[in-house]
Amino acid sequence: MRPLVSIIIPTYNRSHLIGETLDSVINQTYSHWECIVVDDRSDDYTEELINFYRKKDPRIKLFQRPEELSKGAAGCRNIGIRNSIGDFIQFLDSDDLLSKSCLENRIQFIINYPRNNLWVFKTANFHTGSVPQLFNTLPNLQNEKDFYLKSFLDGSYPFTVISTIWKKQYLRELNGFDTEFLLLEDPVLHVKSLLADGKIVTDIEGKIDTFYRTNNVSKRDQIQIWKYQLKFAKKYKNEFRNYNSAYFYKIIKSLFCDDFSFKYFKKTLSLGVKTRNISLLFFFKSMFFSLYYISKLNHKRYIGFNTVRKLVLKK
Structure with a gap:
């Protein structure tokens, strides 16, 4: 089993960071992927940089958000979902990173737990010069769904958008992200999934495989x-x-x-x-x-x- 994974990256004016993100995608040990970058109409040299990477690796694709569609990461991710051809969806922000074996390990876990439609993995948060720290709050495996739902509803975030991989068909059934949220769009999607028929499972024993960059809040x-x-x-x-x-x-x-x-x-x-x-x-x-x-x-x-x-x- 070698399913195609669609990696969806929304971006806006991240030309100084997205190159490192794309390098982490290209370096995957699992090669059966496509990477869809959706540009939220950047005004730096993001488009030129992405086109450079497209020439380097044709699995990387670029889409521009049409002016009439909602601005923000939610709208861009929905564009990515619509244009994806993979069986599974991996979201990645344009300043975050994948470990080399991320997709390989995640696909193996999916093979082991095929009846689910949402799989959760360990993420570390980091900033330049820091030692990465585990982001996730790990659940009791006997009550994962309720644990995660209660955590999100308490205003805690037990995992982030890059911690997950989704069955694409299930994402479509959920109608993707709520474009009314320019922030907190991923907790909204996670709560919507958990309130619906989200069959979620966590790789408790696995290693950290994604890295979430933290930034100062103005x-x-x-x-x-x-x-x-x-x-x-x-x-x-x-x-x-x-x-x-x-x-x-x-x-x-x-x-x-x-x-x-x-x-x-x-x-x-x-x-x-x-x-x-x-x-x-x-x-x-x-x-x-x-x-x-x-x-x-x-x-x-x-x-x-x-x-x-x-x-x-x-x-």
Whole structure:
């Protein structure tokens, strides 16, 4: 069995990084793959670089996102899914890396567990000059699906988009990624799969085979994260209650930082109360702490700040 694997890479202005990513694809010990790069209309020299790699290896293909289609990684990945001819889909971001034996090991695991439609493998996160650390939170094998679903609904991310390989037919049945999410589009897809008929299995014994590059988060990026966390909360508000999720508590606590946004604090807190995902007691304690936080004594160097924070925001 040598199924074709379609590796789908969305990219935008990553000409300084995507070459290393493509080298990790070309160096795979498993050779039966195609690599579909979907450019989100970059304005650097990404297109020229990809064309260089296409000449080097014809298994690499380039698609441009049409202007009329949704911008973002979700839309680009959907374009990749539609244009793929493989049996299985491996997503890869344009700054991440595959180990040499990644696809070979993953295909062997799929052969061992053929009845599944979503397989999870170990990923390490890294940044330049750092020692890679395991990203995944590994489940109890007797209750994988519930463990993963509860983790995502709690606002934890037990695996990332590159940790998985999908049966393409199943991805199509799920209608791919939700293009309304410019961020958190992969947790949305994972939750959608787990709530549906996702037959998931994890390679607990396997080695780390993908590497997820971490980047510094700017103030602007953090505000966008809060925006889509709130959107995620609206989408799955009923599931949060069914699974006794700590999502609202976690997000509200994360808002109290140097880039505090009262706008998203108020919206998240209000939604949590309306959907009965947070208690009235936590609501009033959070409001008290927000006033304390934005007062003249809000700087963390003041004595008692962290003590008050822990006491007030205890669930």
